[in-house]
Amino acid sequence: MNGEAESDAISLFLQGIRINSIPVTPATAAPKDRNVLFLHRSQPMLRRFSISLEDTLLKTFDAYIASHKYSNRSEAIRDLIRKSFVKKEWEADKMVMGVITLVYDHHQHQLQEKVTEVQHDYHHHIVSTTHVHMDHNNCLEVIIVRGKAIEVQELADRLISLRGVRDGNLAMSSTGKSLH
Numbered sequence: 001m002n003g004e005a006e007s008d009a010i011s012l013f014l015q016g017i018r019i020n021s022i023p024v025t026p027a028t029a030a031p032k033d034r035n036v037l038f039l040h041r042s043q044p045m046l047r048r049f050s051i052s053l054e055d056t057l058l059k060t061f062d063a064y065i066a067s068h069k070y071s072n073r074s075e076a077i078r079d080l081i082r083k084s085f086v087k088k089e090w091e092a093d094k095m096v097m098g099v100i101t102l103v104y105d106h107h108q109h110q111l112q113e114k115v116t117e118v119q120h121d122y123h124h125h126i127v128s129t130t131h132v133h134m135d136h137n138n139c140l141e142v143i144i145v146r147g148k149a150i151e152v153q154e155l156a157d158r159l160i161s162l163r164g165v166r167d168g169n170l171a172m173s174s175t176g177k178s179l180h
């Protein structure tokens with residue numbers, strides 16, 4: 001499954017879940033936080049809640065669990081929920097980490113210089129860059145980035161759209177701070 005299809009599948013799955021009960025304590029729960037209370041950082045203790053699922057959706061979910069090698073449903077659900085929030089972080093322009101991969105032909109006129117120039121424009125966002133000479137023509141560049149989602153996306157777009165870049169991807173991830 002590619003990233004987008006997976007995100008869609010996750011969204012559909014989460015929409016299909018009916019959460020029966022979540023322990024809520026008034027001291028820590030603002031109304032808008034009720035549905036994510038079990039992820040709250042100040043409550044590392046695991047909370048148990050029950051989920052009602054249509055039979056067909058449960059079968060699909062169990063197939064997903066098996067194909068992704070999860071040992072149990074709880075771990076799979078935790079990961080799906082986290083993934084859905086990582087996606088939200090990117091949409092909400094929070095601090096994120098990401099990996100940009102570029103494959104390009106270094107014979108393309110001035111491409112190497114442009115790739116370097118763009119990265120210097122965004123040097124505050126770049127954690128590290130690794131360059132691999134794959135064969136006579138092709139280079140692979142892997143760039144680890146950190147910063148506001150919108151700026152990291154902008155950096156990736158500028159690199160990927162350069163003429164001569166044959167393949168480019170931005171894999172998004174969280175800084176992890178909101179995923180405890």
Ligand code: NI
Binds near residue numbers: 138139
């Ligand atoms: Ni190279």
